[in-house]
Amino acid sequence: MERLIIISLTLLSALLPAGVKAQGYYAAHMIPESEKPVSPIYLMPNVYPAVVLEGDTVACMWLNDFIKYSPLNFLNNKDQIAYTKLLRDVKKTLPYAKEIAAIIL
Known part of the structure; x- marks a missing residue:
């Protein structure tokens, strides 16, 4: 049982950095034509990529269509x-x- 716990913790620690790197890749490649760096904005419960435009931080997100x-x-x-x-x-x-x-x- 102890061996199983050690193996699962090893696998978890090995795979955790890959997930973090994937989020960074998504944020960095959200706007490929932009020369400015993209930084994440943390709005609970999601993380959105953001771009600084003329000193203002603008979040990049998709909104659903609605009919008025x-x-x-x-x-x-x-x-x-x-x-x-x-x-x-x-x-x-x-x-x-x-x-x-x-x-x-």
């Missing part, structure tokens, strides 16, 4: 009340519909 809809314009008060009731009813019944769909499928 324009506000709804109703023709009259009756339409707005009907839409509000529809939203209320959907918010009440949607969790039950999801649960039933999970049971059926």
